Amino acid sequence: MERRNETNLSDIGRTATSVAEVVSSGLCIGCGLCEAVTVGRVPMHLTGYGALRPSIVNKFTRQEEDRILAACPGIIAESRLENAPHTDLVWGSYFSMNYGWAGDPERRFASSSGGVLTALGCHLLETKKADLILHVGPDPDMPMRSRWRMSRTPKEVQRNAGSRYGPVAPLAGLENALQLEKPFAIIAKPCDLGAVHRLSKIDDRIDRVCVARLTLVCGGQSRLGKSIERLNEFGVLESELALFRYRGFGNPGRIRVETRDGRAFEITYAEFWKEEGDIETRCKFCPDALGEASDIAATDVWPGANPTDEDAGFNGVICRTQAGKELLDGAVAGDDLVLGDSITPRQFDSFQPHQVHKKHALLARLQGLAHAKTPMIETVGLRLDKLAEALDADRRQEETSATMQRALAGRFSEPLPT
Structure with missing residues (x-):
């Protein structure tokens, strides 16, 4: 190669x-x-x-x-070089940058930030442009942990909405998706999509059946110890968990823990991240946390990168490819997504310093x-x-x-x- x-x-x-x-x-x-x-x-x-x-x-x-x-x-980390009309030294090539949020109010409220990635996944399934979405969600048996999922209905996508802070291996499901030889989309971290892009150069199935590559602008993947620390503060054993929700039901939403015997605990996003936590070493050297191997990247848009209050839920939406542009246009036309004002790269700098x-x-x-x-x-x-x-x-x-x-x-x- x-x-x-x-x-x-x-x-x-x-x-x-x-x-x-x-x-x-x-x-x-x-x-x-x-x-x-x-x-x-x-x-x-x-x-x-x-x-x-x-x-x-x-x-x-x-x-x-x-x-x-x-x-x-x-x-290796490599961007996807398309003939996009705009290029920025920090943010790379792009077709457009806008505020955005899910058109469905419930979907917007339940998802992380504005629910853009969830809305796009649902739109692809509802319009039959994809047969499944390869993404991640809580492990049903150990809800503090995350695992890859293949969702075939919008309800399944919605059920797995929300950020998952901790280790997860979305590409462990990639071969399963490729072997189906049916159109699918992947929602994963920028580093994961970088691997998909590189693999596409030696596996022609990817460009043939992967119709959309969607990502988040990533602040780094924490190890599981961050979540275990919070459980210890609550005096809860992992074996007792019925729910561990990291984000959503508001923006940013409260971290919520529920046990099988009916106890419930909540802390704010700021309280959860009062200390950075044990971030993976590779994240400290990540060449592409901004999703330059994606079709569309979604990000938080809090000034200074810190939420000051709960709000209705907004994302910054970076469209990087022609395929991404067509997906956004279709989702907006179908009322699955709302795009707001344009965002400049320097505004994104202030959101993600x-x-x-x-x-x-x-x-x-x-x-x-x-x-x-x-x-x-x-x-x-x-x-x-x-x-x-x-x-x-x-x-x-x-x-x-x-x-x-x-x-x-x-x-x-x-x-x-x-």
């Missing part, structure tokens, strides 16, 4: 050469690609530190491992990994070299040095599954 190297790997570093090295270096995000490529022979499992990882890392065939490494988010900070710092961080002689992530089409110019020399050196020292101290390393 041809690559255009923009992070100067040949000069400063290298990528991992095996799935085992992706995991041991801390760059695995637990997307589920390994499970999909091996058709379930290597399932994902939850580690003792609350992350999803492939259950075995040294039993792939050569063909399987080559296929995984060609698309693995711990190896942490994303802008990371974008500018990322090349320096990756160089820190390279200097420590640990694997880094290759990027294609994501402009990291240009973004890095916003950092002054002292700040660039600080980011690189701090990353290198953490890497040399083993702060990013993980034990391999046994």
Whole structure:
């Protein structure tokens, strides 16, 4: 697969050469690609530190491992380069940027933010443009945890609406969806869709039957410990849970826990995130949290990235491709989606300042990994070299040095599954 190297790997570093090295270096995000490529022979499992990882890392065939490494988010991140009319250094290529929300008031209220991704999934099924939606939702047996779902009706999509904070492997269901040879859409994190984009270059089924790739602008995937801490504060055991709702029923909505014996607990979004939590290492080096491999990306639009109160529910909607534009136009025409005023890239900067900070710092961080002689992530089409110019020399050196020292101290390393 041809690559255009923009992070100067040949000069400063290298990528991992095996799935085992992706995991041991801390760059695995637990997307589920390994499970999909091996058709379930290597399932994902939850580690003792609350992350999803492939259950075995040294039993792939050569063909399987080559296929995984060609698309693995711990190896490479690549944008989808379409002839979009607008391009921004931070936010990438796009057709339009708008406020948006679900046309159905109940759908809007129950979903995260404005319910845009839920509304688009429902619209695709209602109009028969897709036979199923591959996305994620609560595990029915362990509702604090999340798992991939294949929804075939709008009611099923709605039942799995809402953000899920914690590890989840949506791509573990990708092969199941592809084998059906029916049109489907996927709603997943930006890193997951980056893997889908890369895999599409060696698996023509993806472009043939995946009719829409939808994502959220992602602040990072927390490990399960964040949720366990909250349960401990409530004095609830995971085995007692009947419901663990992270977002929704308002914007941002309250985190709600219910037990099988009828107890209920709620905390605010701000209380849940009063401390950042244990974010995956790979998220700290994510080259594309803004969904540049998607057709449409939806994001929160709180000034300064912090909600001050509950509201009716709004998303920022970034349309990145012609397919995305056609989907938005159809959803608006069918009253499934409402698009409001335009949003400029600089307004998005104010909604997501942490994303802008990371974008500018990322090349320096990756160089820190390279200097420590640990694997880094290759990027294609994501402009990291240009973004890095916003950092002054002292700040660039600080980011690189701090990353290198953490890497040399083993702060990013993980034990391999046994």
